Amino acid sequence: MANMDKLAVLVNTFGSSLISVGQEVGLAVALNKSQVSQGVKVTNICAASLIGIVGKEIQGTAVVMLDQTGFEAVVSAMSGGMIQSNPQDPLAMSVVGELSNMVSGRALIQTALSGVDVTPPQLLVGENIRNVPNQTPEVKCFTLPFTLQPSGVLYLVLSFSTS
């Protein structure tokens, strides 16, 4: 139960971090609270940035996933329209990596978990990318869906095991 509380705080903190980072970088992002779910529920993903998180109390992954229009919204907002939003372009994808870095960094600082370290973002592109939930019972998975402006969807998929 204590572990589930810790996870709930972490998941909420990731959600609020994305919103506050979005405000700072000029990306209008709204959490679809009614669609927050345990497990994985993503559709039409063409770009993903994964950050591994390892600490004394927690190990897991935070994944920012975007559909095509969501990808365009993120790259356009964060680069001030200076970078073409082509997922094949490593520079455009690095913008998504930077967003996931900022969100994870802020969330982990705010939760004040001890001794947490993260990996550099691993960037993936493709068609219809989906996470497959881990079968290990100690790994809990959460999907936070966000609506972007002018259009597009961003999913924050969080998988954590606590110890």
Add this chain to the structure above:
Amino acid sequence: MANMDKLAVLVNTFGSSLISVGQEVGLAVALNKSQVSQGVKVTNICAASLIGIVGKEIQGTAVVMLDQTGFEAVVSAMSGGMIQSNPQDPLAMSVVGELSNMVSGRALIQTALSGVDVTPPQLLVGENIRNVPNQTPEVKCFTLPFTLQPSGVLYLVLSFSTS
């Protein structure tokens, strides 16, 4: 230079770990040495398992990537033909996660890096999944392509920054 040496040892150890784990689980796997490359070079990937690696000297990601026939070869060999090789099936994908766990665990023990911890595998499916190399100069990326029996390809994509 010392860092590049450390990385070269790590990359080689991941390669030999995959071969020895393959032998133990009945998966015939051969490294295409001539095609080992710095950077990312993968095609036709439908399934991936990512493990985040965090230590005092190193941070990064090890990704096992499979094409459709490679996925079938891995699931069939490791489950003794007991599990249908459908990427939509979390149980079949968990076999790929287990393979990446075994390979990473063995490689990290053999390189004897201090204080290294790993994330649980993050499993992804999709079409034409590709890694996009990180633009940060301190992150180095390597692709090790393996041929599987009876057919299929497995790529080990390693991205590490050393400190």
